[in-house]
Amino acid sequence: MLIVRTVAHRQLVVRTCALAMKAGVKPGMTLAHARALLPAHPMAHQEADEPCVHEHDPQRDRQSLARLARWATRFAPKVQPDGEDGLLMDVTGCAHLYQGEQKLITQLIQALAQLKFTALVAIAPTFGAAWALAHHGDPHRRIIDRLDQIPAALSPLPVEALRLDEETADNLREVAVRHIGQLLSIPRRLLPSRFSEDLMLRIDQALGLAMETIDPMRVPQAVIAQRSFEGPVRDAKTIALATRQLLDDFTQKLHQLESGVLSLQMTLHRYEADVVLIPLSVSRPTRDARHLWQLLSPHLERANVGHGVEMLELRAISVAKVAHHQLHHPQWSTCDGAAPMNEAISEQERARLMDVLVHRLGPDHVTQLEPMESHLPERAARLVPVDHPPLTSPARITSHDRPTQLFDSPEPIAVHALTPDGPVSLVQWRGQSLRVESCRGPERLTSQWWREPTGSRDYFAVRLHTGLHLWLFRDARSCRWFAHGWWA
């Protein structure tokens, strides 16, 4: 597996799996180079000899690192994501809970392994020293107990272990200073005039001469609303009423957070039975209690309450910020300048409708049409799921006159012309013989050669004596005629 990033038309490897690393793939290589290395490698998997390649998504990386940091608060109260792939944890006073630091490390590694993370962990009196040990240290010596042990422990490590920027590390290497020990043996007063201030800071941070604190993750406040009954309740109306009150509480809390809910979970705690879970998600963040009730009530109606419900709980699974909207003002609905507002409202209405349809019919049964730039009528639009992100630039609609309705598949039609190649005079369609009053065309369209065999069609727009407006075409190869749509 390779994670790649596109830089100026070149795809560069950002991260690799262990297998690829073994084959010689390194971050910074071009993808083409990496691919060339991979199939030749005997370890490469037989079936999947095509490496699996993903585009690097730093945003997602950051998010999952933040999630992991939140998760890690179970080991220590203060945790901060560090760089792209690290966590800084302040374990002061935590170790005894695990019977010592070594055991803390072991448990942390095991817990991470269960989440399929491989971790390098070290504990030291300073963050700098711990970072150095974790990134560059000997895997068997992971703990520095006292401040005065730091210099000796760090000495054999390369200077990069001090969290130096690349330039400073290069400058040091240039004068053959490769290890921290070599750096520390240079009289300290010779350094500031020669290297960046950052170097001094980093040395001091590692040795504990400079303070370093972390900015711990703040765990967001959970949005939960609960309601307990005196005893088990089986009456649907009571449950419904309670739920609506609960929704009011719930949306009130969201309101305070200036947020809306994207997905939530309702839990029915039943008397002497399992809980019933009702998951719910919506297309846009909302805190509209009425809307949520609309979506929730059908599920609630179907829910099996068994011997009765003792407690109801609403818990937000994911929330998002919602800006305040002036949703409605009676005067504006008649005012001309209110187009953007109307648009915002209609967009909300649309989202609401979508949510209702999706919850009633199921997500697979609701689709929307997206216009596409194509001369071919069949390809001028496509069906996409409703949660499909809206197009950034809507496709141009063709300037040509297109029928209001296109048939699912072209219908064969018999056509009579007075002279070959002459205008169409009579058509027989759906068992009727119809006289043609006027005929426009041909509009010649060729197939998309990169998808299907070459062919072309001549389209004609005909007006029949019944007033019907048909769109006909003649297939160039077979010379057969079809009706493809009509104008309403």
Added chain:
Amino acid sequence: MPDLPSSKHVPHPHRRIDGVLHHHTPGVLSYAEIQATTNFTFLTGASHAEELAQRAAELGYRGIAITDTNSLAGAVRMHVAAKEAGLPLAIGCRLEVICDVESRFVSILVYPTHREAYANLCQLLTRGKLRSSKGKCHLTLHDLFDFHDGLLAVVIPPAPPLPVDDHFLDVLVGLKSVFTQDRLSIAAAIAFDGQDREYLHHLIALSDHVSIPLAATNDVHYHAPSRKPLHDILTCIRHGVTVDQAGFLLKPNAEAHLKSPDEMHRLFAHHPQAITRSVSILDRASAFSLDELRYEYPHETCPTGKSPMEHLTELVWAGAAEKYEDREQKSEIRSQRSESRGQRSEVRDQKSDATADSAISCSSIPPAVREQLKHELKLIAELDYPHYFLTVHDIVAFARGRGILCQGRGAAANSAVCFCLGITEVDPARFTLLFERFISKERDEPPDIDVDFEHERREEVIQYIYGKYGRHRAALTAEVITYRSRSAIRDVGKALGLSLDCVDRLAKHHEWFDAKGIQSSQLRELGFNPDDPIFIRLCFLVQQILGFPRHLSQHVGGFVLTDRPLCETVPIENAAMQDRTIIEWDKDDIDALGILKVDVLALGMLTCVRKCFDLIAQHDGPRYDMHTIPAEDPAVYDMICKADTLGVFQIESRAQMSMLPRLRPRCFYDLVIEVAIVRPGPIQGGMVHPYLRRRTGEEAVSYPSEAIREVLERTLGVPLFQEQAMAMAVKAAGFTVGEADALRRSMAAWKRKGHLIVQFGEKIITGMLARGYELEFAQRCFEQIKGFGEYGFPESHSASFALIVYVSCWLKCHHPALFAAALINSQPMGFYAPAQIVQDVRDHHIQVRPIDVNHSAWDCTLEYDATASANTDQMNPAIRLGMRLVKGLREEDACRLRETVMQQGFFRDIQSLWRAASIPTATMRRLASADAFGSMGVDRQRALWQVRNLHDAHLPLFDESIGGADEVEDDPHLPAVSDSHQVLHDYMTTNLSLKAHPMSFLRSRLDAMGVTLHVDLGDPVKCPTGSRVQVAGLVLVRQRPGTASGIVFMTLEDETGIANLIVRARIFERFRKAAAHSQIIIANGTIERDSTAGQVVHVLVQSIRDIGRSGNSLLQKQRNFH
């Protein structure tokens, strides 16, 4: 729906057609396409001019017009193609004209009707192009009005929906007032977009309203509808999208092809006058043909009052007198020269006037040369080429005056006339066989002279030409950059929607496309599915797009000079390079029209030779010139026979070096052959081995006939030169001289027009059979001639090159240190990097000293020590490497440093030097990193440490006391640096190291593995032929000659010398990773020796391994696949 005109306004088709068509070709429907876009409207037209002309002729067109957008770049090709097809052609152009302040465009087709009108069109385009950046043309309606005279115009109306707006009506009215005399029309094209009938009716109404007739066109973009996919792909490439994304950028149908006249008549049945109009436009416009462009030489080269021939004759005899007098009174002239250059030329001028006649009888001119001169001058007078020689002479004289070394080559360059004019230095008295192929009377084409100049100073010559003749009369020819397989795969693949890395991988293996298209096994190897239709389409489209022009670039140095403004003959545009203008035509176009061009080329070795001459003169040696280098020096040939030719011109490559001990050149003509023989042409034609065998006497020299003996005698019966191939065609196959010349052209264009040479092949073979030669011999001759198709080398070029070979060898032989210094100072050029040049001179026991701030200048210099001369009797100086070798150092800083040292003497510490020279600390760091403070007793590490303490921000001028430098510093306790790191660092900063060879640090490891030292490879006892060896070293060069069927030649270097590897294609592929990319490798193979000469040893490789993983990226760049 728009109103339709009632049918009674439309006359009956038959009446009109009868009435009008009778006028032209009765009974036959006639049509002429007046709007055809070729692929010279880059990435728009999808057919070659030839295809359009051919197809139009097949369809029985009355004629065709070429109308590329804002360009005449394809006009000559179309002209030639139409002539071949016997089709009348109108030269035309589609102008995109800005017509108002809102920058709205209107497209107008224009066609010149006579020579002056054509000049107008060229000037118009030139004006538009010179005011815009490369490839663009910015024209307004007013520009068109300035140059309208004699042009026919056809306005292209805006696309439907009509009716048009008032703005367009205004443009029409404006144009109508200028294009009087029935010269204006409106284009009508049927687009099959469903509204054609309404559109045409609107146009007819418009035409009636403004009384401008309609002209039928089909807006042709390709010759046949099958080109629609290619047209779509070109559109995608132009817009940088894939076919899936292209949407409405693509045309909905494939109608923009050449349609049969019948069909066109049917489409315009309602308005047949439009067809008639097109035909009449073509008739009027085809009255002008490009054949009318007559070339005129610039007049400046000849002083007023003299005829050009008189002037040339005077110059030639004066030159002859001087050249041969020179010979006899060398020493005298030389002393004169050193006195004053200015005086000398004065002397010559006076002399030339006075002795013009007497020189003919000047005793010092050898009689043979005198006869030759007379003969040549007579020919020149007959063919009326004196201007040409005067033009070249003028350029060369300018270069000489500036001390720029130059050397002419080409068919005419090695004439006695050119020698006397100083255009070439190849002395006709020195060898006597080159005159036969001077300019021949039968072949009426301008002579061909290319002049090479020092590569560092060619720009001076170019700017002189622009200055003297003006930009309106001198311009570089264009080079049409066409799609090659790699670029084609890249662009087509991207347009088809393949991902970038797929495209990259395919493009890397583009060789397949050259041969037989994609092979499925190879696709599978790369991890693609060969049955995927996308690859079938890719292959199909790539084959079609190959050879399509992509853009115009500038030719390496082909100048076109004219007497009347050049911009009246061909449009001129700006080149990508600053201060360069190019014409729209390439050298084939110019050849086709018989326009003269002078090639002003750059040659690195000339720079080196001149620098070496300068060095010799600086160090109290004589002032040499190309022709004063002592001729036929046996010591030089001895050196050449030993293949000790690293760095010299031409015969320095692997292939050349391995040939030298076998060929054993002993005279100048041997060098001429040497230069020509190691070329793909002779190698492919199978001429090398027969020649070698005949030379060593292993094979008897025989000739099938007396006629062939005449042609081939001097090359022992084996054709080696292009001239000989032509002469054989004439003498043995009965070609006329003109046909032989066509054969030469088709040889040059063999790749592009394979069919032509096959036709010639039949003619050669039947011709030879008819003259009593055997079939087998005839076929072999043809194969040999075909071999020249690749890179046949004319003897005249060879001779010019051989002279430079000789001169550079002479310099290397007698002044090795100076030559090496000059060579390094002329970098980048040639085949070898400074590291190898330095290694080579050290092998010749010349001391090379490191870069040092106290001793080095920008260039490499020479240091003569009192003691050194005692050690070696040759008085060889030591080379002091110059600061130019330090990567990233600016010349300006280096020179300031040098001046400071020269003025203030030796510096003892970094601080004081830095202050005195006031150069940026970044520069000091580069110098420190290059270990250039050795003479101060400061090694690289200390120097870098000290330099880190210098700061640009507070310049020490004001606060000398503050800088931490003056205080005594603590010992920084820096760690020790290993030797291997020192060497790596040397390579990093200067690409070479004088301390040790990088391989020497691996030696103990390599010894343990049983690796053979390169120096031992030559020893037949240690390494007998056929024995297995392992060699290891730094990869210097990888070469894959096109002729060696995929064999890769690699050169390895270790601390003892060079190893030559031969890697077969199969082995190379198997060990691709190491073979193609690694910098330090170990190779396993068997020793191969050439039995004729034991000096060149190859290792035939069986396996390759990478051993330089650690730190090898610090080493120098290799020269791969040149």
